[in-house]
Amino acid sequence: MKVTAPHMGKLDLIFKDIFARTGIDYVMPPRTSAKTMQLGLRYSPEFACLPLKVTIGNFIEAIEAGADTLLMAGGVGPCRFGYYAEIQKCVLQGAGYEFNMLVLEPPAAGWKLFIDTLRVLAPGKSIYQIWQIIKISFRKARVMDGLEKYALKYRAYEVHRGDTTKAHKKALEIMEPAITDREITAASEKAFAVMEAVEKDMDKSVVKVGIVGEFYILLEPFVNFDIEEYLGHMGVSLERSVYLTDWISPSPKNQIMGITDEEIAQAAKPYLNHFVGGEGLPSVGHAIIYAKEGFDGVIQLFPFTCMPDTIAKSILPQISRDFDIPVISFVIDEQTGKAGILTRLEAFIDLLASRKKHRELVGV
């Protein structure tokens, strides 16, 4: 058995860590590229959302690299994502590929299903041992998420363009070999020290923007045109409404963001009073939280045909008016042109910056 999983930002780092601990053979697809996209588009239904298309491309490249077992997350709740593993299976079989599909359904879909899948991924390990592996691997993943959060916030302040990105890469390299609890603690300190050592100008005039939207588009830089780095270099300090470990973890606590699902849902009221699938509710809730925390603007990103975030998009203009915070939405699919997005982003940031300057002048 040679397991593989699709890419989503730094998800491969977590998988590599877990697979190394459970001792199973794996191969990760090459990083998502234009070729991945082409392969995925060739076989995917046109009106599915971009995440399905790109992950099918990942799987094809993984199979070509020798993988025979595809690991995909399942899901419950009214978003098509929960059904994508089944669709991928049909599409890839129809294209003539041979493989096994392992669907990691969340515990909410039934503990037995969840544990059965884990047993395949961790042969010969007891439930207790599996739990320990997940626990420690998650601890490490949370440190990596913390590093990412740091980079998002402080890239705007760097004195030399590109230093934060370099430091972030180095920090992740420091984290990679850490296995034991003690090693993770030591590596974590070292990694954060590397990030903190980046020369910063904290007096720089920086605008603060919150990014909300669908998780895959937010987490995978290839599909969002590296928007976070682009904005960071433009002098925008960012906070994001999704982090990898918060999203994977079944716990509602969201340790990286430091805000619970319940608090997010409360914040969304009365604009949206219930779950609408995907990140529809969190997109609304976070936008309001960012507005209340004094952010300068909100950017929403989601894939074309994504219903939950389309619902959020129709509510955001109202929030923008009521809370006096500029909001811009980008709908992304394979037809989206980079130049169009960057032109609008640049204009949006100009808008935020001149608004901020004006407010400082009149003393609002």
Place this chain on the structure above:
Amino acid sequence: MKGFLGVDVGSVSTNLVVLGEHGDVISLIYRRTQGQPINAVQEGMKEIQADLPGDIEIIGVGTTGSGRYLSGVIVGADIVKNEITAHAVAASHVVPQVRTVLEIGGQDSKIILLRDGIVVDFAMNTVCAAGTGSFLDHQSTRLGIPIEEFGSYALESTVSCQIAGRCSVFAESDMIHKQQMGYRMEDIIYGLCQALVRNYLNNLAKGKELLSPIVFQGGVAANAGMKKAFEESLQIEIVIPEYHHVMGAIGAALLARGTVRDGKTNFKGFEISSIDYQTRSFHCKGCENNCEIVRIQVGGKTLACWGGRCGKWEVATAEEAELLLQTSV
């Protein structure tokens, strides 16, 4: 005499403007890009130099439009800015109290809302270019009426004629159908203007508060039929600035005026119109994305590169670009 140069390289037209120190227009050039942005900028530079007083000294340059990076490298820009910001700056310079800017260019259209001189909201067409200058251009050719006379035809309309304006291909089918039914040309053309205005307002202005003064600019603002259709639909008087067709370039020049300090400009001089620029492209081997990178050269020397996903080629100076080329190709 001192002046600021603004260059706006768009999909259809390339515009150059020189403003005096107080923001007054000294000279302007409006010409077709014809798919050759470098050539258009060079020819434009030649023309505007011939038109300018001999003692002119350019003390700041700004570029905008979809060809802003390319033209920025060629003329030596002090500031390279997106067209939304440039248009907003120009509109509030010409009409200081402006609260709404309608802009329709060759292949894009935008709406910009300002309050107290600050941009508070904007939108730009995303999925559809129906109703922009290119389509009107195409129709004027098809109907054999020069684009300059399109507006006066529209104003002669006496009976309204509904044209389906959601898609430009279907709009054309509908116009052909109406012609075959025997409708008057004037009514069809005004019907088209009304359809385009409807389309614009539905796509861009949805849910936005359009307050007066409203400024209408971009190449399409020359069409008096469009102005009338907007006024009819919004029930507000529309202002069309004298230099409505080169507002992007005016904005770029104004932005340059706000950027340049101590007279230190990057301007490369009017001589650039006789330099032979070449563009080459290659695939970057830095990672598996294999991005296509464009390199702009003069006599084998690299001036700038761009086009990658990661942004590493968009380095500040020609020397750095040359260094990157040597180390990573």
